[in-house]
Amino acid sequence: MFRSQVVAEHLPLLRRYARALTGSQASxxxxxxxxxxxxxxxxxxxxxxxxxxxxLFRLFTRIWNSVSVNGGADEVPTLAPTERRLTNITPLPRQAFLLLSLEGFSEDEAAFVLEVDIAEVRRLSGIAGREMAAEIATDVLIIEDETFIAMDLESLVKNLGHRVIGVARTHADAIALAKTKEPGLILADIQLADGSSGLDAVNELLRVVEVPVVFITAYPERFLTGERPEPAFLISKPFQPAMVSAVASQALFFQRNSRNREPRAAAS
Structure with missing residues (x-):
């Protein structure tokens, strides 16, 4: 008998992992x-x-790596052509890195999910780490009202080679900072202490600038229901530095590859 309660318990985090791999909620x-x-x-x-x-992650990985789904075949009409190209450029090393860094699996569990041995998991994760370290540095806007969390994020993104244009603690602060310099990445808390919304601030910014966004929240389950448009990149509080690194790199990865395809798309 299908164990729906087991699936329901773990489905939100599996959906987070899936969107981190594909770069979009729909895919x-x-x-x-x-x-x-x-x-x-x-x-x-x-x-x-x-x-x-x-x-569940092991079964998902089999589906993800199957030719019939991940190869751009017609069996999954809900995937747009652009999204299929995005899925095709996500390598196995990135899966290993995300399983360890984003989802917090042990090396033994990640090896089980990927159906490889632990040595291979370490090798794949190392490849992804080097790839992500080569990402182009960018300007980061942090929207976070908790002082110590904001300080941790600021230190983290600087250690990753990025520049911080400022820390906004309210909706109004975020809009003002973005006007001083256009960010290349936004890390945003969703609910701010003064009652304003980081989500609203980001939506306002996205009307005038195209920028990848990573949302940080203590209540991720509220945004992983499938009942409305949701953030593609989501981190739970409390977070581990490796998780922020992995998700931020994924967001920049998809943004970069999307831009790299634009001239070819225009020429075709």
């Missing part, structure tokens, strides 16, 4: 949907050797 949810369909047809596909969560 990520399409792959999760394909996994759920496979599980409904054959519940024995869920291997719980390392727990239900790892089993």
């Amino acid at each position: 990520g949810d399409a792959y999760v949907g394909a996994m759920l369909e496979a599980l409904l047809q054959d519940p024995t596909l869920l291997d719980e050797q390392h727990g239900a969560r790892a089993g």
